[in-house]
Each structure stands twice: as C-alpha cells, then as structure tokens.
Amino acid sequence: MSTFAKGLLILAILSGALSLLLPESSFSSLPQIACGTFCGLFVLALVIGRRIKFDPVLR
Template sequence: MSKSAAGLLILALLSGAVHFSLFEDTEISLPLLGSGVFAVLFVLALAAGRRIKFDPVLR
C-alpha cells in the first residue's frame, strides 16, 4: 500500500468517526460525505498503485 493510499484510508476512517461521534442523529453530514470521497480516492489509489507495481521492469 502506498503512502497516499494509507493516508486516504486514515482520513476516511477519521471522518467517519467524526460523523458518528458528533452527528449521531443526522443521516447525512459533511464528515460522512468526506468519508465517502476519501474512500473512493483510497480505492483509486490502490488501483493505481497496483497497476504501477506490476508493470514489467523497464530497461
């Protein structure tokens, strides 16, 4: 896992925790939307890292 993917995972988890700790009664909040955005970016970072990781060795 790349550093950017790890950072995005941490941001997604932290913003989800903020949503559940501060906005228990609301269904949609800004931290929950941020968590979704960070999660999508995390998956994209994993896919990009995997594509780069398995490229043939350049000579």
C-alpha cells in the same frame, strides 16, 4: 500500499468516526461526504498502485 493510500485510509477512518460522534445538526452530513470521498480516492489509489508496477527483469 503507498503512503498516499495509507493517508487516505486514515482520513476516511477519522471522518467516519467523526460522523458517528457528532450530534445531529446541520453539519452532520459533511463528515459522511468526506468519508465517501476519501474511501473512493483510497480505492482509486489502490487500483492505480496495483496497475503501475515496475518490472526490473526485462525479458
């Protein structure tokens, strides 16, 4: 897992926890939107990191 993916995972977890801890107000949907965005970017970073690999053995 790349450092970018790790950072996105941490941001997703933090924004998810923040959405659970905040009381119901007008800004309570912002952490949920951020959590969804960071989770989507995390999955995208995992897919891109998996697809682009360097093979040092040339056959």
